[in-house]
Amino acid sequence: GENVEQHPSTLSVQEGDSAVIKCTYSDSASNYFPWYKQELGKRPQLIIDIRSNVGEKKDQRIAVTLNKTAKHFSLHITETQPEDSAVYFCAASRREGLTFGGGTRLMVKP
Amino acid sequence: GAVVSQHPSRVICKSGTSVKIECRSLDFQATTMFWYRQFPKQSLMLMATSNEGSKATYEQGVEKDKFLINHASLTLSTLTVTSAHPEDSSFYICSARDWTGSYNEQFFGPGTRLTVL
Numbered sequence: 470g471e472n473v474e475q476h477p478s479t480l481s482v483q484e485g486d487s488a489v490i491k492c493t494y495s496d497s498a499s500n501y502f503p504w505y506k507q508e509l510g511k512r513p514q515l516i517i518d519i520r521s522n523v524g525e526k527k528d529q530r531i532a533v534t535l536n537k538t539a540k541h542f543s544l545h546i547t548e549t550q551p552e553d554s555a556v557y558f559c560a561a562s563r564r565e566g567l568t569f570g571g572g573t574r575l576m577v578k579p
Numbered sequence: 580g581a582v583v584s585q586h587p588s589r590v591i592c593k594s595g596t597s598v599k600i601e602c603r604s605l606d607f608q609a610t611t612m613f614w615y616r617q618f619p620k621q622s623l624m625l626m627a628t629s630n631e632g633s634k635a636t637y638e639q640g641v642e643k644d645k646f647l648i649n650h651a652s653l654t655l656s657t658l659t660v661t662s663a664h665p666e667d668s669s670f671y672i673c674s675a676r677d678w679t680g681s682y683n684e685q686f687f688g689p690g691t692r693l694t695v696l
Contacts, residue, residue, distance in 0.1 A: 510670075
């Protein structure tokens with residue numbers, strides 16, 4: 470089955486700086502790679518996703534890149550704000566349920 | 580976006596009792612729903628895939644006789660935790676798949692926090 474590794478597990482940045490979270494996956498057949506933001510006790514919120522036929526996608530301050538050959542994908546958040554503080558999860562899937570990475574706790578210091 | 584509801588949001592029960600959790604897709608039909616479990620400060624782990632009109636598919640290590648799944652209609656899947664014990668205490672989250680082409684976009688319910696005393 471699929472295995473997703475996520476790094477770092479915690480990330481602390483100053484407000485306005487950029488944050489980068491990286492994930493690797495094992496199943497070359499995976500074709501859908503979403504990123505979720507989860508606040509304590511709440512459901513995961515989809516913030517951006519990328520599909521295997523695309524190498525990069527951007528939505529305002531958030532961007533995701535995908536390297537299918539190396540089987541890794543990354544989340545980039547620019548101009549971080551305190552409200553970006555949360556736990557972020559990457560995931561990968563083909564047709565089945567999602568396999569999540571271990572999560573990254575992002576702390577943005579004002 | 581598509582809306583998924585889950586009920587109850589929180590339940591506390593005594594050890595040995597059974598608890599039923601409902602997951603509904605409110606504005607779309609979902610032939611496939613998924614059940615995840617999340618322990619405190621951990622990631623989400625897929626428990627099972629619920630298919631309308633057929634038996635659920637369970638992930639390795641998940642006891643199908645303990646976690647009963649019924650996907651009775653295109654908008655409702657239920658998870659019953661039978662004979663719950665304290666180690667079953669967790670955050671249970673469902674998701675429903677709304678196919679976008681051939682990709683696996685999923686929409687999550689708000690989750691159910693189960694506490695077994």
